[in-house]
Amino acid sequence: MARRLGRKKRPSREAHMLKEQLKIDSGIFDDQTMVYLSKFFNKGVMSRLGFIIARGKEAEVYVAEAGDAEVAKGAKYVIMKFYRVETSSFLNMTDYIIGDPRFSKVSKSKHAIINTWCKKEYGNLEIARLAGANAPKPYMFNGTILAMEFIGSDEGVPAPHLKDAVLEDPEHVMNSIIGQIRRLYLRELVHADLSEYNVLMKGSTPYMIDFGQAVVLRHPNAMRFLRRDVENIVRYFSKHYGIERSAEDVLKYVTGPA
Ligand SMILES: Nc1ncnc2c1ncn2[C@@H]1O[C@H](COP(=O)(O)OP(=O)(O)O)[C@@H](O)[C@H]1O
Numbered sequence: 408m409a410r411r412l413g414r415k416k417r418p419s420r421e422a423h424m425l426k427e428q429l430k431i432d433s434g435i436f437d438d439q440t441m442v443y444l445s446k447f448f449n450k451g452v453m454s455r456l457g458f459i460i461a462r463g464k465e466a467e468v469y470v471a472e473a474g475d476a477e478v479a480k481g482a483k484y485v486i487m488k489f490y491r492v493e494t495s496s497f498l499n500m501t502d503y504i505i506g507d508p509r510f511s512k513v514s515k516s517k518h519a520i521i522n523t524w525c526k527k528e529y530g531n532l533e534i535a536r537l538a539g540a541n542a543p544k545p546y547m548f549n550g551t552i553l554a555m556e557f558i559g560s561d562e563g564v565p566a567p568h569l570k571d572a573v574l575e576d577p578e579h580v581m582n583s584i585i586g587q588i589r590r591l592y593l594r595e596l597v598h599a600d601l602s603e604y605n606v607l608m609k610g611s612t613p614y615m616i617d618f619g620q621a622v623v624l625r626h627p628n629a630m631r632f633l634r635r636d637v638e639n640i641v642r643y644f645s646k647h648y649g650i651e652r653s654a655e656d657v658l659k660y661v662t663g664p665a
Pocket residue numbers: 460461462463464465466468486488543555556557558559565566604605607616617618
């Protein structure tokens with residue numbers, strides 16, 4: 408009993424000190440999150456938490472100032488994605504984790520699922536980088552927090568979503584996105600939530616983000632997700648730029664021999 412209490416107390420003292428050090432208002436993050444966050448600070452992945460840029464059901468996304476860690480070398484900013492344990496639709500998450508052979512042994516507790524989800528997004532981003540797709544470089548994950556490359560301007564302004572961008576050469580952007588879907592496919596990865604909301608436009612270059620739900624080709628629903636991704640992109644460019652491509656042809660190209 409005494410041991411359990413001791414363990415419970417430690418994070419809150421550490422968390423308190425960290426809140427002071429990082430000038431974070433108490434109440435934003437719970438103690439456990441602060442303990443997770445301290446590791447990013449100690450490793451120099453981030454030095455100061457900036458502003459929140461998105462608050463979704465699954466995660467809150469902050470821009471932070473980068474620290475001096477080797478992994479984030481040259482970066483001025485980093486993206487800190489905090490998965491929320493309370494509101495995450497983790498039942499939905501289990502669909503993408505169960506069936507993925509990489510995570511067959513995961514326990515089904517809510518905390519374990521969210522930690523796995525975070526680790527999964529990190530791993531997926533690594534594959535995306537290896538594939539040569541434009542995606543944020545993953546820096547580090549710990550617990551329910553993921554740090555990755557900031558896609559945006561040198562002044563710290565995040566890149567706009569594809570849905571908000573006005574494209575000068577939409578055909579080129581569309582081809583680039585399709586090319587990236589193919590690169591992922593050749594590395595046996597399917598994004599599985601691709602749409603104009605999960606593509607950021609850094610200048611004229613599209614970047615895919617939000618890889619938590621991405622699955623490997625061995626996942627039983629992988630081809631269904633791939634088709635949906637392709638249809639979303641084809642539909643968007645047809646509706647907003649009048650570019651007519653058949654999803655069937657694009658799918659054939661994506662899955663064609665290397
Ligand atoms: N690496 C990044 N660089 C810049 N902005 C980002 C980055 N990652 C996420 N964002 C912003 O945060 C939002 C939410 O992140 P996302 O990973 O899509 O999480 P969600 O699961 O909540 O959709 C994005 O739509 C985008 O505006």
